[in-house]
Amino acid sequence: MTQHSTSADERLLNFLRLNPSIWGVAHIPINLELICSLWSDNDWSETKTLTMTALYDNIVEWLCRRYLSKQNSDIQMTKENVYADCHKELAFLETLAFKGMENNTVILRKDLLQKTLKETEYSSKHYTRLLNIGVLKSINAQSIGNRIEVEKDHYFIHLSFQEHFAARYLVKTLNGPGRQAAIEFINSHKYNQRFQLVFIFTSGLLAQSDTESCTDMFWDIILGEPSDLVGLRQIQLIISCMEENASNSCFHRHAELMDYITKGIIIAISMKHDIIYKQLQESLQRSASLVDDSRIQDTFIKLLKSEDPHVKTNILSMISQLSFSNSSPQLIHTLLLYLDDEYWYTRAIACEALGQMRGEAVTDDVINRLVAALGDENDNVKSNIYLALGKIGGKAASDQIRDLLSAVLADENEYFREIVCVALGEMGEKAASDDVLNRLVAAVDNKTADIRRKACDALGKIGEKAATNDVMNKLVTAFGDENYYVRESARKCLGKLDKKVTTNDIINRLMMALQDKDANVRRRACASLREMGEEVATNDVINRLMIALGDENPNVREDACKALGKMGERTTSDDAINKLVIALADENANVRWSACQILRKMGEKTPINGVINELVAALKDEHWNIKRDACNALGDLGEKAATNDVINGLMTALEDCYGNVKEAACKALGEMGEKATANDVVNGLINTLGNAWSDVRESAWKALRKMNQKVTTEDLVNRILTAL
Template sequence: MVLHPLPLDRPHVLTNKFGSPECADYKRVAGKVREIIGKIREGTLLAQADNWIRDRHYNATRLEIERLSGVALSMNQCYINLAVIEQPGQSQSDRLTEPSEGDSTTRSSPFSLSARLKVETLDANKQIELPALFDPRKRGHVETKPRRILIRGRPGVGKTTLCKKIVYEFTRGTWSSWNKLFDRVLWVPLRHLKLNERLQQPGYNFFHLFSHEYFSQNLRGGEVLAKSLSDALDATKSSRTLFLLDGLDEVSKDLSSEGDMFRFLKELLNQPNVIITSRPSVQRPAHLDAIDIELETIGFYPAQVKEYLERVLPEQADEVQLFLRDHSLVWDLVRIPIQLDALCFTWNEGFHSGMKFDSMTTIYQAIEHSLWKKDILRLQKARYGNPVTGSQIQDPDFDMQDLVENEVAFLEGLAFTGLHNDIIDFERTHRRAIYKHFTGTPATFSLDHTIPVLSFLRTSDHSSEQRDRSYHFLHLTYQEYFAARYFVRKWQAQKPLTFPVFSTGECQDRRECQKYQTIGTGSFLRKHKYTARYDVFWRFVAGLLDVKGHGEEFFTAIENKPRDLLGPTHQRLVMHCLSEVSAQMPLRESLEEKLKKWLLFECKFTGQARLASEVEFPEGAVLDALHEEPDVKMIVLRSLAKRPTLPSRIVDLILSWLDDGEDKDLQTMILCSLWGFRTGSSLPDRLLVAIVALARRKGKHGSVRGAAIGVLRAQHSLSDNLLEVLEGLARREGEDEFVRVAALEVLVEQSSLSDERLKVIEGLAVHKEEDRSVRIAALAVLKAQSSLFNKYVDIIEALALYNNEDSSVRAAALSMFKAYPSLSYKRLDVIKLLALDKNEPISVREAALEVLGAQPCLSDERIDIIEALALDKDEPISVREAALEFLRAQRSLSDNLLEVLEGLARREGEDEFVRVAALGVFRAQSSLSDERLKVIEGLAVHKEEDKSVRIAALAVLKA
């Protein structure tokens, strides 16, 4: 048999005529087929580029989050909490000044440790879940779709984790709404632009960025893939690409404003879809286009701390929780992710040993000791020529100080120099100058070898070369701790502070690094004792000096001139430092007496007690103030509600006031003052048990019971024992309806309830013989368990549709569907019929319209029906208003419908409320024709029109 050459355009012709797989022509055809199939599988060049970035660039190593122990942290344990910034771009003052009267930007004192660490639990309306970042949200009455987002965050709170979390979840399709909006997420650490600038690439553009950032390891086709991605960006105007630009603060001051790289940075920052991260201190650049929403990363929520502990320390989680409950300062600290990790790592090294960890200083000393144990082994330290072993460092009598003396000196110098120069990220030039100054000219250790090993320092970019990396401390408080160590060492030795001074954030000229400043410790204290950014530093200084027996002389120096005499700035410094020293320090009693007098003055002169709201304010001074006249007592109690917990002795005093023999008016006032313990705060169980007893005691004065219930309603995280008490109170036969409803309202606020408890509440909701208000309150509890909606949907639907049911209960059941914006067409048809049925109670029809209005999109047929309800003068006013409110929720109405609504708004003889509601629909529309605006303008200026109609017309024009 003679085989003819195979035409390349017909590779399949002879595949069934080969003699064997070893035939040359067979191999030729099979190879061609494999090549074609391979290309089909690879897809377009753009698809290949996306696949390379997803599978090769965003690899497990790049996205790994490592705990201090060296173990990788699961993404399921990475919590990123975001909150809306109320005043974008506002810079923090460098001085400790009092906030203006009525300032409510933070729930606790703006000078408290929790406020400084950004770990407060904010109101729910300020919180934004990461998966919902791009969801539509309202600004006033206008709905916006955020696409340009700025996220600020302090070191250690999770900006790098945020970026890794976004890439991880997007590439796995976990957040489906993101994958519907974007084809790809391109994570760009902006610090890399500084490195790329060194290449002096003329006309730097997206092709160069993609080549350097994503395809530099693809030696065969990297440039082709970078070109395809760059071309796709130009072709689509980036509408399907989300840029994740990490670290605006690291490039905002460094790139030359004249070069190509600066021009490219502007183009990059002004992409239509972008998330930009930055440290809080950086002002938004003038060349940055409008930002849709500005957020900041905040610390863990209490429930997240609990869950983290249960995952990482499953056998000791309860023990740690008890420790945190009794140590308010530690509680604030561990809401920072890296601090909680440090606590978990250190727990078995001493936190559980019975020692008193009642100050920041003792906590950080324990963490430092634990981390040096780990680092000594990693640094391969030796003593007398023999390597140090793990068993040696576990010996309590083993002295480690001489082994890490030079490393400690370097960290102290790095920390203090950075604090004074306002440097957080240390470039190589910073590190080398500080290393030379603080560890001596002869090399004591290899800087490039040691820094990556030290647990106290982190880099945001492990992928770059060592010389190109910048390093920062685990958290700013570690920098402040080591800076304080340097200051204390010089104070004890009675030697001046000497340190390099950098004239800019990054030392560009080596000669700049040779400038030094020398200042005595006393002079430094007098100059900076009221400077805000040294607040935590001075706390550590006080604690470290107290441990060494020099606490009294330090407080004497603080009390000396210069003194702030006009406000509480000096008192705040004293009490912050006092919180770090022992109760036996000789000057403590006189200092606490001065603080108590200032507190009483503040109460009587301003009607506030801001100092007492901070956990550092001495407990004894608070107790003395609580024995003053009732007005002072109430002011102090209200201020204590801003603390995360109440000290035990103060709880004892409150319990004595709530005893039966006390004055009822005083009890009511005391209970009302405890209402402030809401999100982020918690009252101890023994106090809550007493308050529950007051609420359920029928013989009690009505105002006392009402105030007690008010306290319970404010609680968001109750123990299981208390939940059981409240459950019993809710179903108690013969109990006041008012008390039962209140107990259920408390259960609404709980994040999760057991199946058994929910079964009881379900029984209350469906029981027809129960009080109406109790049933409605029980439905609210079920509604709050949003994840279990499918479990209760049949019960809820039956209650809503059953004609013989109480109308209020039906309306309450029906309104539960509002929280679920993707109802089936069948269910929507049933709800539509309820809205149209004039025989149904008005409350049921209104609830049905509200449910329809909550749906993201409805058919034209259903919108026409709603329109008919709005225009029908025979319908009740409330039904017509509800229909119009539904239309207001629709973002884009047809011109014909807008014309109908215009006629409704200006119709003579029409009900005033309906006309105002019709104008409200116009206010929500993104654009109106000039003719329509002219009509609305006429309504606004017409003096004979109803006042409310004119005001509503003005609101439309304003929008």
């Protein structure tokens, strides 16, 4: 991927985030593919607002141009001419979409299709070409195998396209002789959630048209009877439809509709049931442009000045969940007054709300007031101030905010350090300084997993300015973190900082980390290689891990052992196995245990010479888990490990005080073949049948059953009777 394409991707993502509704539909794969195709053919760099309707209209235009080019038509024409050339196809799609919505179906049956063909007088002989537009697809029923397209069921590539074309049908019908049917349809279904996007698209299409009478008619229906019982559905619909008029500054009913919305907000906030205002809040969250309207913000100020504590809490909570791009000075001033409220919970929500403020009204004075409020005695208030400063600092370049947050990374309070990692991430690239990066790198080693993870997240959000060698090396070693979420965060962060990073780059950094003077760095490097496994199993890596088996630090030796165990076939060389055999005698119990486990997993691939003696020695280890794994490793080697020393060592293990060791010894003796059928061995296993632990008794019995070919049932019975 080139640097140019990477920056173009970032611009597209930032553009899509401007409209929450578009950001939502962009997560649908087919929509994202079409948006990317459209983006590559259009320059939207100067576009500040894009409504859902405008987006889908642009996509339909782009698909029509592509369709016409396939028909060898000249596409160097206006949008109006493009739609004129495709008017028959569009009329068919609009009618079919609307009828599908009327019938509450996304699977458009063939009888509905054929009725639409007749109604629109679209010739079925051109139908296959119509499918080339790309929004309607046929369903191939494999059991039938019908090749005639008009005999098949169909569907739109996504429900939102069916809704868009249904809205186009409604707009045309409102402006034609079938107006009354359209009026009745809107009036009957305006509170039905299933049709909400249809009406949103209708509002947007009317805003693009010059038919003021139709626009008035639509809004008269929306505002008229019947009203829903609470009034919430009506206000939500008005908000959603008004968002589609965001770019229409001359809309003559704007003031009237804003009055409806502000009254709805006042009623919802004043009600005792939180669910009402929270549902209205969700609608406002999807309407980025409306919350910047002066009438809305004046309503918020009015409610903030209420004497009712329930109203004040509700409005603060609502504001804290909305995204502003042009906050009024009066709104910010009113919120600042709450920093002195007597209740800590109110102060905390006010700080959260202040973090949502944007625009020229967010002055140095506002920042200073927040900084001064850090003297608050309540930790929840202070944490919300840090987050608010981070969000504000991401929009307003402020070295003061960055340096203040950076200093908190050295605070003894781990909760604040975690919060500040998030706050610095909110600042993005504006948080980048040597001091911040150094402290975030140190935080990646913090003892608390959440701090490590959020430090990685913050580095990723800071972006390319954080792509220093120290940061990259630290992220690579974090691949070996004990916490899954930290490892994933480190990987994602590394991908954001360097989209061209390769596996070889990562290996080279880890190889350097294996030579670091800090034992923790060396240990993390081993753990990272373990997590990556066979993907990084080069000769150089394995040789470096074998060297690490001799490290002065036992933790490094242990992790090097574990890493070698994940390298696959390449670790079955004589050199690697000899190193692991030596590790069986390590002074550290964890190293011995790890080496024992790995040699066991290698099984038959492990050379016998030199291994067996060390495993026999491990049978005398002071730690029960090492003795158990030595028994298991010898059992996996089977008959080729059945020397006298091995048999005698396993017999001794039968007398061990730990049941897990006895059980493993029984299993191993059962794998030793003919040499394990000597009287002493059989008698030892028979005696073990009287052990208090059922797992030990069962393992002893299974081992004796494996000896049936060499020891007869009669012999076993006689020996058991003798033992009794």
